[in-house]
Amino acid sequence: MRTTSAQKAKAAGKPRLRDAEATKARILEAAKKEFAKNGLGGARVDVIAEKANANKRMIYHYFDGKDHLFQTVLEDAYNGIRTAEQKLNLNDLEPKAALEKLVRFTWEYYLKHPEFITLVNSENLHRAKHLKKSQVVRATSRKFVGMVKELLERGVSEGVFRPGIDPVQLNLTIAAIGYYYITNRFTGSIVFERDLMAKDALEERVQFNIETIMRMVCA
Amino acid sequence: MRTTSAQKAKAAGKPRLRDAEATKARILEAAKKEFAKNGLGGARVDVIAEKANANKRMIYHYFDGKDHLFQTVLEDAYNGIRTAEQKLNLNDLEPKAALEKLVRFTWEYYLKHPEFITLVNSENLHRAKHLKKSQVVRATSRKFVGMVKELLERGVSEGVFRPGIDPVQLNLTIAAIGYYYITNRFTGSIVFERDLMAKDALEERVQFNIETIMRMVCA
Amino acid sequence: MRTTSAQKAKAAGKPRLRDAEATKARILEAAKKEFAKNGLGGARVDVIAEKANANKRMIYHYFDGKDHLFQTVLEDAYNGIRTAEQKLNLNDLEPKAALEKLVRFTWEYYLKHPEFITLVNSENLHRAKHLKKSQVVRATSRKFVGMVKELLERGVSEGVFRPGIDPVQLNLTIAAIGYYYITNRFTGSIVFERDLMAKDALEERVQFNIETIMRMVCA
Amino acid sequence: MRTTSAQKAKAAGKPRLRDAEATKARILEAAKKEFAKNGLGGARVDVIAEKANANKRMIYHYFDGKDHLFQTVLEDAYNGIRTAEQKLNLNDLEPKAALEKLVRFTWEYYLKHPEFITLVNSENLHRAKHLKKSQVVRATSRKFVGMVKELLERGVSEGVFRPGIDPVQLNLTIAAIGYYYITNRFTGSIVFERDLMAKDALEERVQFNIETIMRMVCA
DNA sequence: CATGAATGAGGATTCATTCAT
DNA sequence: GATGAATGAATCCTCATTCAT
Structure with a gap:
C-alpha cells in the first residue's frame, strides 16, 4: 500500500x-x-x-464543473444505497422475514439519507441526463433487482408468496411508499394537517408500509 | 410593430x-x-x-414577483386535483368499485398532469414555504380526506373492507404508488432498464397499483 | 419620419x-x-x-455577447472603409490621377483608422470565424474590386496602364504597403531605429508607396 | 504513473x-x-x-512568467529570420538576381513561418513593450538593413538600379507585400472570394511581388 | 531538478426586478 | 393598462501564479 x-x-x-x-x-x-x-x-x-x-x-x-460534480455525487449516492442493499443478506432469512427486512431497510435508508431523494428528484427534473452517462448504476441496479427476484422465487417455492409478482413492480412499490412520504414531508404535513415527521407518525408509517407489502406478496 | x-x-x-x-x-x-x-x-x-x-x-x-406567481400556480394546481377528486362521486358506487376508481383516477391524473408533480417536488425542495401561506389548500384537502374516510367506513360497515385503516395513510399510499412512478420515470427507466412510460408498462403498473390497494384494504 | x-x-x-x-x-x-x-x-x-x-x-x-458584439464592430469597420472608397468617384478622374488618389486614400484611411487594422488582425487570429458569417462584407468588397478593375481597364484602353494586371493582386498590394507599415509601427520603430510615425516619415512613406504602385501599373 | x-x-x-x-x-x-x-x-x-x-x-x-517567456520566444523568432537572411549571401549574386532572391526568400519565410507573423502582430498589439527591452534585435536588424543598403549601392553603381532608394523603405515594402498577404489570409480569402492559400494563388502572388519590387528598383 | 496542489483576482454571462414613458 | 429600457447583484468559470514537498 x-x-x-x-x-x-x-x-x-x-x-x-x-x-x-x-x-x-x-x-x-x-x-x-x-x-x-x-x-x-x-x-x-x-x-x-x-x-x-x-x-x-x-x-x-x-x-x-458543476454538472460533472453533480453527476459524481449522484453516482456516489446510488452506489451508497446499492451497497447497503447488498449487505442485507436476505438469503440468510426466511422469505417473509427477508421481505419485511427489505421494506424496513428501504424506509430507514430514505429516512437517514433524505439527500438521496433530493438528488434523484433533481436528476429527474433534468430528465436523467447525468445518469444516462453512468454505466455503473445500471449494473448494480440489475444486481439488486436480481436479488429481489430470487427472494420472490424462494418464497413462491416455499409456498409463502403468491406467484406471478414482477420484481420490478414490487421494487417500485416498496420504494414508492417510503420515498413519497419522505420527499413530500413538507407539503404533506400541511395538506394532511399532521406532522409527518413526528416519531409516532414515522413508526405508524413503517408498519403500514410493511403491511401493504406483505398483503400484496404473501399467499 | x-x-x-x-x-x-x-x-x-x-x-x-x-x-x-x-x-x-x-x-x-x-x-x-x-x-x-x-x-x-x-x-x-x-x-x-x-x-x-x-x-x-x-x-x-x-x-x-416570481415567488408569489409560483405560489398562485401551486394553489391552482392543488385546486385542480382536489376539484377533480370531488367530481368522482364515490358515494354513487359500491365501496370496492369506488376504491378502485379512486386508485385509477389518481394514477391517471398524475399521468395527465405531470406538472402537478414537478410543482409539488419544487415546493418540497423549498420546504413548503409557499404552501404554508395558503389556507385554501388545507380546507379542500380536509374535505378530500373526509371523503376517503367515509368510503372506508362504508366499506367496513358493509363488511367488504378491513377495519382500522387510517384514511390518511391510505391516501398517502394511493398517491405514492402512482406519484413515485411518474416523478422518477427518467431515472427509473435507466435504473430498471425498461421504458417505464411505454403503453404496456403503464397499463401493467395501474393494475399492480389497484391490486396493491385492494389487497391492503379488502377484508 | x-x-x-x-x-x-x-x-x-x-x-x-x-x-x-x-x-x-x-x-x-x-x-x-x-x-x-x-x-x-x-x-x-x-x-x-x-x-x-x-x-x-x-x-x-x-x-x-462579446463575440457577436465583435462581429458587429467588425462589420461596421468594413462598411466604413468600403463606403469611403465608394465616395472616391475615381471615374471622374483620369486613370493615373485616380490610381494615385486611391493609393493616397488607402494610406490615409489606415492612418486615421488604425482600429480597422487591429480589428482585422484580431479577426485573422481567430481565422475569420466572425467574418465568415457576414454576407454584406462579401458584396461590398466585390463592388470595390469591380471599381479597381474598371479603373485598370480604362487606363489600359487609354494606353497609360500596362495590360494584364490582376485587380485583386493590385488591391492587395496597395493595401499591404500601407497596412504593414501602420500595424507594425511599434516593432518597426524599434527594428529600424527610427520613429515610423514621425510627420516626415509618414510623408516619405506615402510618396514611396505612390511611386511603387505607379511604377508597377503605368505603361 | x-x-x-x-x-x-x-x-x-x-x-x-x-x-x-x-x-x-x-x-x-x-x-x-x-x-x-x-x-x-x-x-x-x-x-x-x-x-x-x-x-x-x-x-x-x-x-x-508568461510575459518573459513571450519575450524570449519573440527574440528567438527575430533571431531566426535575421539568421536566415544572413545566410542568403546576396553578395555572391549580381544585383538583380540578389534582389529577386531576397523578395522570394522573404515571401517563402513568411509562408513557412506564419508563427513569426502572429508573434509580431501580438507584439504590436502590446505596443512592442517586450521588444523594447531587447538589444539583440536592434543589432541584427541594423546589420540586415546594411546588407540591403549595400546591395542597392552595388546595383546603382552597376547601372541596373535607380539611385535614391531608401533601403529601409524598400525593406518595409518587400516585407509588406508578403506579410500582409499571409497575415490576412483568412479575412482576405473571404473578402476577395478566392482561396488565397491555394497553390496557384501563392505562385501568382510571389511573381506579382517580384515584379512590383523589380519595377520599383530597376533603372 | 521537478511536481502537482492550491489560490485570489478577475472574466463572461445571467437574473429578478425597477424605472421612465 | 402596458411597454421595453435599464440595473446591480450574483453565478459559473478561468487564469497566471505561488506553495509545500
Missing part, C-alpha cells in the same frame, strides 16, 4: 493540506449536502467550495 | 376591461408550464413573460 | 436615457475602441460597458 | 545535467506554437506546460 500524502501529513501532525484525495472527498461531501438542500440548479459552487474548505478552482480541477 | 393583445381586443370590438383577466390567465398558464419544466429555481421570468405573450412588467403588476 | 424617444428626450432637454438606439451606438463605439486597443481576447466587457456609460447587461441584451 | 523526462534520460544512461536545456527547449517550442496560434493574451500557460511535457512550475523557474 502506497503511502499517501494524507498519511504523511497525518504522521507529521499537520493539518490536512495539499492532499488531493482529502480535498476531493471534502468537496464531494460538501457538494452532496448543497445539492441535496437546493437541487442542482439552486446549489451554488461558491458555497460548496466554502463548505469544503477548498478553493473554488479545485472544483473545476477535480470535477470539471 | 407587434400587435398587442390590447389592440387585438380593440379590433375585435371587445371592451378593454377583459384584457386584464386574459393577461393574468396567459401568464398563469405560461408560468405553470415553465415552473413544471424547470422547477421554481430553474424557471425564468423572461421566458414566462415571452410565452405568455405579455410584458415582463405585468408579472410584477399582477403577481408581485 | 417617426419621432424617436431620443428626440423626445432631447426636446425635453433631458439627458439621453432610455434610448435604445443611442445606447446601442454608445456600446458599439466603446467596443470599437476597446477591441482596437486590446484585440478580441484582450478586450474586457466590463470596460466596454463602463466606457459606453451603459450597463453590462445591455451588451448582452443588444448584442448577445 | 507517467514517465518523467528525467527518468527517461536516466534510463538512457544520459547524465541528468542536460535535462535542463532540453526542458527549456521543449517549453520554448511549445510556447512558440501556442503564442502563434492564440496570441499573447489568448495563450494559456497550462497548455504550454502540457504541450512541453513539462511542469507548469518550470515555466516560472526558467522563464520567470
